[in-house]
Amino acid sequence: MGISRITAGDTGTTLDDRSREIFRRIVESYLDSGEPLGSRNLSRILPMSLSPASVRNVMSDLEDLGLIYAPHVSAGRMPTQAGLRFFVDAFMQVGDLSPDERGEIERQISPKGQDMPHDSLLNEASRMLSGLSRGAGLVISSKGDPVLKHVEFIRLEPTKALAILVGENNQVENRIIELPAGTTASQLTEAANFVNAHLAGQTLPELRADLLRLKQQVASELDILSQDLVERGLAVWSGASDIEAPGRLIIRGRGNLLEGLAGAEDVDRVRLLFDDLERKDSLIDILNLAETGPGVRIFIGSENKLFSLSGSSLIVAPFRDNEERIIGAVGVIGPTRLNYSRIVPMVDYTAQLMARLSR
Template sequence: MSNPSTFAPSFSLADMDMRARDIFRDVVEGYLETGLPVGSKTLALSGGRSLSPATIRSVMAELSRYGLLTSAHASAGRVPTQAGLRLFVDGLLEIGDIGKAERNTVEAKLAAAGQDPEALMQNASAMLAGLTGGAGLVLAPLSGTQERALRHVEFVNLDGDQALVVLVHEDGAVENRIMARPAGLLPSSLERAGNFLSARLKGRRLSEAREDVLAEIAAGEAQIDVAAATLIKKGLAEWSEPEDRQRRSLIVRGQSHLLDNLEARTDVERIRQLFDDLERKEELIDLMDRTEDADGVKIFIGSENPLFSLSGSSVVIAPYRDQQSNILGALGVIGPTRLNYARVIPMMDYTAQLLGRLLHR
């Protein structure tokens, strides 16, 4: 599980004795379960403790001084701060495997989409929203040249100073592009450039092979002339432009679930801000893009993610991959900071694995 480290509380788990650690865990778990402050009397009556409420209050006060717990006033129960939640998630959260019943539910929901990739991603987003009580996100795979395996490349001479490049993908899709033709480039050089690229790109994504092709040209090992090499380098640069990569969509389902959370109902401004944030699709896509290379599930709590800092929401994101472990996109859940992380994390992980397999079966 990969996590940002925005919060760095000066009081760590290593600084806690077992009593403080147990009380801290019980406060956080109680809050995550109910959304309500946890009082010393409640803790004294639970878990078979032999501690008095006064002793527990003293420990909770110490944890509050170190920024891990907070309360509305001195006599109120405590809730974890964002720093406290981060410490709990990183060090005390016990994550099991997804249960058989939930596994069957995830499989059934996704299987209902049949062979339609768009319906599959729509179902995944709605299913995550329903099972977690938050908003579900699915970032669709990139559809640009860089992210699809190629079968063949061919250059065709055009009138003027232009050339047509024909990109044939392994899935049968064909892209035709017009590009400037370097001065002095002969028709035979166009053919050699196409053969050179076809041999090196066949069955590979451009993003995987680009550096290898450029290194071979730079080392003088490519059996092509200078004009053909210039054409290839120009083409690789153009096909790698950001606008070629952004032909993707973000599917958001379950926004209404966010209205059901107890905290949100008491703060209309936070709900308005959260819904405003959800409308900023480009920034959401950028957030998910930047977390796709994580080893596993990544968690942002409250202001750790600037996009949702004002609404105080948590975001859980997991990449999904094809059978060759290439990252296709990402899926996520947005909800209150008191998300049931122990349940959400294995569910996200399993859904990501299944979605990747089904998209490329």
């Protein structure tokens, strides 16, 4: 598993065994409950014998290092964002998924191992990550130049037809086009056969480059009505098309981020995050985050501007095509007290699976 660490806010800290144990217990308690841990309770669970007063002295040193803080007067201690980063980089043990866990992820994304349309894979992966993490599952499909596999015209009415474009990854684009007056069923078939013979195996940009040449060939090989039909179909696809959009961002489980929030201010911060995620440039931002290093990336709170206001964390990994080009990313958004050690291998394996299923 490739997990790339970032060291933003690196303290360069070296802790002795006692301080390490106390710091680890504070962070693990926070990740489990979200609550501060006090010196009295901490002294009871430590493997070494330390009085509450001695524990408080160590806590004070950890506070001076910027690793923990007291949310309220006379409260216990919680990790700071820098403390969480230090914990993730220096303490966290990341295991691998069991065969049963891998099988469950595969079953949820692709039931019965069947081939699925690309959009369905994206949706199922996002839903699965949300359900297993109790956070928000995030899946991005980056911009691509899909290779055309098949084109078809289906009559809907005497003057309208459905033009269907299928990409090699089973991406499907449908558009309704106006039919030239008097178009017959045989002309619909003839036009589709012509496009498939000349354009299949090319990308949309390549298709556009061939438009001028094709106009000359269409004139010599097809009658006037079929020629008009082909040109109308090509004009539709060369316009604004979902299949070649800059990319797609799918988020499932947004409600999970609203659960357990303390007050209206927390809810507003998460809603701001939702608003930010709806912006097109957010998709580019997240893809750039995934591209900056191999494997799984972990961003905590303000380490990324997109999540700084909401105080959320992002665990994200890219997935690639056969030529090792990044074609998307999967991830989980959640509070800073995410179960990182459990979610990291889950995101990592989902990225591997998406790469395999998208080919």
